[in-house]
Amino acid sequence: MADEPKRTSPTIADVAELAGVSRAVASRALAPEPRPVGADKRQRVLKAAADLGFRPNLLAQGLMSKSVNIVAVIVNHIHDLSDLDLFDLLLDRLQSIGKQVVLLRVGSVDRVDQFLSRGIAYHVDAALVFSDFADAATVRNMFRTDRIVMMNGRHDHLSAAVVPDEASGIAEAVADAALKGVHRAALLTGRATSEVERIRVAAYRRSFAAHGIAVTSEIQGDYSYQSGHAAAAALIAGEPDAVFCTSDAMAMGVLDARRADFPGNRPQRFRLYGFDNLSMTHFDAYPIASIGYDKATYVDAMVQLIEAADTPHGETEPVSIPTAFFPRATA
Amino acid sequence: MADEPKRTSPTIADVAELAGVSRAVASRALAPEPRPVGADKRQRVLKAAADLGFRPNLLAQGLMSKSVNIVAVIVNHIHDLSDLDLFDLLLDRLQSIGKQVVLLRVGSVDRVDQFLSRGIAYHVDAALVFSDFADAATVRNMFRTDRIVMMNGRHDHLSAAVVPDEASGIAEAVADAALKGVHRAALLTGRATSEVERIRVAAYRRSFAAHGIAVTSEIQGDYSYQSGHAAAAALIAGEPDAVFCTSDAMAMGVLDARRADFPGNRPQRFRLYGFDNLSMTHFDAYPIASIGYDKATYVDAMVQLIEAADTPHGETEPVSIPTAFFPRATA
DNA sequence: CTGTTAGCGCTTTCAC
DNA sequence: GTGAAAGCGCTAACAG
Numbered sequence: 232m233a234d235e236p237k238r239t240s241p242t243i244a245d246v247a248e249l250a251g252v253s254r255a256v257a258s259r260a261l262a263p264e265p266r267p268v269g270a271d272k273r274q275r276v277l278k279a280a281a282d283l284g285f286r287p288n289l290l291a292q293g294l295m296s297k298s299v300n301i302v303a304v305i306v307n308h309i310h311d312l313s314d315l316d317l318f319d320l321l322l323d324r325l326q327s328i329g330k331q332v333v334l335l336r337v338g339s340v341d342r343v344d345q346f347l348s349r350g351i352a353y354h355v356d357a358a359l360v361f362s363d364f365a366d367a368a369t370v371r372n373m374f375r376t377d378r379i380v381m382m383n384g385r386h387d388h389l390s391a392a393v394v395p396d397e398a399s400g401i402a403e404a405v406a407d408a409a410l411k412g413v414h415r416a417a418l419l420t421g422r423a424t425s426e427v428e429r430i431r432v433a434a435y436r437r438s439f440a441a442h443g444i445a446v447t448s449e450i451q452g453d454y455s456y457q458s459g460h461a462a463a464a465a466l467i468a469g470e471p472d473a474v475f476c477t478s479d480a481m482a483m484g485v486l487d488a489r490r491a492d493f494p495g496n497r498p499q500r501f502r503l504y505g506f507d508n509l510s511m512t513h514f515d516a517y518p519i520a521s522i523g524y525d526k527a528t529y530v531d532a533m534v535q536l537i538e539a540a541d542t543p544h545g546e547t548e549p550v551s552i553p554t555a556f557f558p559r560a561t562a
Numbered sequence: 563m564a565d566e567p568k569r570t571s572p573t574i575a576d577v578a579e580l581a582g583v584s585r586a587v588a589s590r591a592l593a594p595e596p597r598p599v600g601a602d603k604r605q606r607v608l609k610a611a612a613d614l615g616f617r618p619n620l621l622a623q624g625l626m627s628k629s630v631n632i633v634a635v636i637v638n639h640i641h642d643l644s645d646l647d648l649f650d651l652l653l654d655r656l657q658s659i660g661k662q663v664v665l666l667r668v669g670s671v672d673r674v675d676q677f678l679s680r681g682i683a684y685h686v687d688a689a690l691v692f693s694d695f696a697d698a699a700t701v702r703n704m705f706r707t708d709r710i711v712m713m714n715g716r717h718d719h720l721s722a723a724v725v726p727d728e729a730s731g732i733a734e735a736v737a738d739a740a741l742k743g744v745h746r747a748a749l750l751t752g753r754a755t756s757e758v759e760r761i762r763v764a765a766y767r768r769s770f771a772a773h774g775i776a777v778t779s780e781i782q783g784d785y786s787y788q789s790g791h792a793a794a795a796a797l798i799a800g801e802p803d804a805v806f807c808t809s810d811a812m813a814m815g816v817l818d819a820r821r822a823d824f825p826g827n828r829p830q831r832f833r834l835y836g837f838d839n840l841s842m843t844h845f846d847a848y849p850i851a852s853i854g855y856d857k858a859t860y861v862d863a864m865v866q867l868i869e870a871a872d873t874p875h876g877e878t879e880p881v882s883i884p885t886a887f888f889p890r891a892t893a
Numbered sequence: 894c895t896g897t898t899a900g901c902g903c904t905t906t907c908a909c
Numbered sequence: 910g911t912g913a914a915a916g917c918g919c920t921a922a923c924a925g
Contacts, residue, residue: 240706242917242918242919243918243919243920244918244919252895252896253895253896253897254896254897254918254919254920255895255896255897255920255921256894256895256896258919258920258921259894259895259920262920267894267895268894268895269894269895272894272895286679286684287679287918287919288625288685288917288918288919289680289681289682289684289685290621290624290625290630290682290685290917290918290919291625291901291917291918291919291920292918292919292920293621293682293901293919294619294621294622294625294901294902294903294917294918294919294920295900295901295918295919295920295921296901296919296920297901299621299681299682300680300681300682301664301681301682308650308654309640309646309649309650309653310646310647310650311646312643312646314646315640315641315642315643315645315646316641318640319639319640319641319667322640322665322667323639323667326666326667326677329677329680329681330681331664331666331681331682331683332664332665333632333662333663333664333665334653334663334664334665335657335662336650336653336654336657346657346660346662348617348618349620349631349660350620350630350631350632350660350661350662351620351621351624351630351631351632351662351682352662353617353620354619354620354621375571456845460846483845483847487845487846487847488846490846490847514787514814514818515791515818515819515821516814516818516821516847516848517847573901573902573903574902574903574904575902575903583911583912584911584912584913585902585903585904585912585913586904586905586911586912586913586914587910587911587912589903589904589905590904590910590911593904598910598911599910599911600910600911603910603911618902618903619901619902619903620903621901621902621903622901622902622903622904622917623902623903623904624903624917625901625902625903625904625916625917625918625919626902626903626904626905626916626917627903627904627917628917
């Protein structure tokens with residue numbers, strides 16, 4: 232692997248010259264889809280390109296086609312445990328369809344515009360929005376593309392969206408609890424600012440009501456282990472038969488704070504239900520019954536929406552991903 | 563937030579026309595650094611740009627400047643627990659210096675070239691290499707830029723590099739063990755293919771030798787919880803006084819597999835030392851003594867290298883990040 | 894099928 | 910300080 236001095240890369244003009252054809256022919260021969268070129272010249276061009284180590288300049292290409300091969304993935308942050316299971320998979324899938332990924336960490340809408348103006352992210356082919364910082368209309372104005380896929384629950388009729396059908400999994404979990412004789416439940420929630428969380432909490436309340444389960448207390452955390460740990464005492468103060476948490480990380484915190492109540496990981500004073508179905512619930516220390524969906528299904532839905540040809544406005548129905556209850560020792 | 567039909571964006575020519583100046587003047591007025599423009603015209607241009615909602619086309623800009631505001635971050639994958647603590651911070655820092663990040667998930671060198679050719683990643687200003695898929699020379703050939711920062715240990719004299727000085731933290735940990743009377747140790751390692759891991763393991767061996775600690779067994783895992791869990795029995799077969807793992811996740815697996823040996827999280831049959839200083843070692847269930855470095859220091863070093871003006875070849879000394887031992891209950 | 898010409902949107906000489 | 914013109918590397922249009 233010799234380290235040659237990095238000269239300016241050969242252009243298509245160099246290739247054309249070496250092959251003894253015009254730039255247009257070279258361009259056509261090098262195009263991904265077949266274009267009318269004489270077989271002999273095509274070979275000469277291909278060889279010349281290979282010999283020169285020609286790399287098309289995608290900035291120039293993009294200038295014409297108005298499309299770079301990039302999708303933006305917009306997140307609040309990537310430090311939740313549940314993110315690990317998701318983004319690695321997403322990255323893999325996007326790359327496998329030939330897209331490169333610009334990861335944008337966007338907490339608030341302030342300055343985002345200015346930030347985007349300074350980068351090619353503005354020119355992405357599509358944007359996947361996980362961050363709850365903005366609604367679909369705002370996001371559309373931030374990018375040149377209209378191909379927006381919303382995962383934050385703030386979609387509208389113009390934007391594609393993928394939304395886990397959390398209600399079904401939550402119903403299953405609560406039904407499991409009811410079946411086991413749970414009459415009183417405490418609920419630990421996440422940030423109220425998130426639309427997804429709002430819907431999630433509403434689903435719990437509905438399911439509790441459906442089974443005649445009384446809510447002894449509802450406390451707000453922030454999805455983190457620490458917030459679960461801190462809320463544990465208050466949660467069980469009302470002596471619930473079960474504690475439901477809207478994230479596994481919070482459930483882990485609750486479990487640790489009340490380990491004495493789970494001798495041998497069997498619930499004694501109350502049952503514990505998490506959410507996310509983290510891979511860590513397979514760790515011996517945290518056998519937390521959880522609710523989750525198949526990550527591959529979730530990711531595939533997004534990828535499919537990105538690949539889909541532009542759909543006429545109006546026919547964008549949110550794609551729903553089924554969730555299920557995963558029983559484990561704490562339940 | 564009205565959803566106007568997305569027309570073709572205004573160009574600098576539109577701005578110039580509206581301001582009643584030439585394109586050249588408009589360009590200069592809009593440049594980030596001050597350029598010679600009459601104060602009055604500058605104001606007119608700025609106003610026109612604002613009125614039109616002008617966004618410079620960064621593809622065109624990049625075509626000229628041969629530089630887009632992007633850095634590539636190349637990883638093997640992002641599903642190790644230790645990745646969470648790192649990449650969120652890295653993303654934040656890079657964005658705060660105005661860079662956008664394209665995240666490349668690259669396991670092997672096969673097809674990478676072809677993949678890069680189809681994306682503007684080839685044109686990045688800098689590349690941060692965490693993945694151990696390639697050495698510095700190979701990476702330099704993959705991108706147009708020479709500004710490569712290697713974190714995978716496979717750097718050479720031409721590439722910048724940031725390397726944790728793991729030996730010092732490892733020495734501290736082993737010294738701690740020796741002080742506590744450890745004479746026999748088992749070692750659980752990661753993939754042998756990684757240069758970083760090779761050096762890490764060598765450091766453990768040296769420290770063991772320095773303290774006269776015998777190695778009862780050395781087993782290879784893959785950094786994962788599962789591999790630690792699986793290796794636990796074999797690790798303690800030789801009745802070591804301590805088990806050292808080159809990742810906290812593996813140590814967590816060992817701990818879970820042998821929880822009976824840690825009543826109340828106090829080591830009984832053997833002490834347990836991890837590596838990475840994961841934030842999860844603050845969870846009650848996994849109070850694992852660990853070795854780690856300050857992530858902010860680590861990330862800042864990379865960012866600084868990216869921002870630094872091109873340094874003449876030859877004076878690229880790897881930046882060393884100090885590591886330290888973090889005692890916890892399992893030790 | 895092939896070559897010529899004309900741009901994509903921007904910056905940059907280089908005269909004035 | 911300002912504008913005309915050239916050109917970054919590529920592809921599309923249009924004659925041949």
